[in-house]
Amino acid sequence: MSLLSAKRLEKHYGHHIVLENLNFSVEQGEFVTLVGASGCGKTTFLKMLLGTQAISKGTLLLDGQPIPNEPGPDRGVVFQKYSVFPHLTVLGNVMMADELHSAKLLGKTFGATRRRAIENANARIDEVGLGHALHKYPHELSGGMQQRLAIAQALMMRPRILLLDEPFGALDPGIRQDMHALITRLWQEQQLTIFMITHDLKEAFALGTRLWVFDKTRHDPQAPNAYGATITYDLPLGQHTDEALSAQAFSQQLAERGVATHTQETLL
């Protein structure tokens, strides 16, 4: 059985059809990169996987069961910005992920349970290379360090699925390379299944094992919200290809077919 699967999945906001006819199955350990024009519904898709947006039609299954319509410890998420709490230290931020979860089950944690949570938080913080910054606040961290913190927070509950919404979009190219190495290491070590939105096709090729392009196949100029985007390309990505060249060739192919994504602007 696939980890995640969808059949004729749709998402509407009122009369606005954002996504339609999504069909896929994803196995554990895949790294799916998602590209598509701004506003085509990529974040909405991640929110359905996270459980903060309900599906409108069709099926979306996790382990063969309808995906719960609330976030759970099996799914972690990192957004481009503002994922961390500004008034909490690095340790406080990562502990918060545990506290939010435990509070739902047991109320506040004490004693041995809390000590275990602190040990767990320290381990996650070390994993992302922030062990030296345990008691710093987010405003004292660089952009890259803040995203490392957001990743540690997302991994605190040991999720199987990690959802990344343009997590490196605001970072400088050099820092991005470091973050690519980090996310690749965590993906491999923790056997995560990752869905990552990016506007950078080179990044999509460099990190993913599979690339999805979201686009509309039907348009009505009189009613722009009548049709939603779907997955128009589902491309397996080789691990040993020249990512930059492959990304450029694919970008040209998209341009020839009139698929508008931001990615072409950066590549062509």
Ligand SMILES: Nc1ncnc2c1ncn2[C@@H]1O[C@H](COP(=O)(O)OP(=O)(O)OP(=O)(O)O)[C@@H](O)[C@H]1O
């Ligand atoms: N909660 C909401 N209620 C109503 N409409 C929404 C809601 N969230 C998103 N939308 C609309 O759904 C469409 C898809 O938005 P979404 O953020 O999923 O796109 P996106 O592909 O992630 O865009 P970007 O690449 O710019 O982040 C947009 O038209 C947006 O305005």
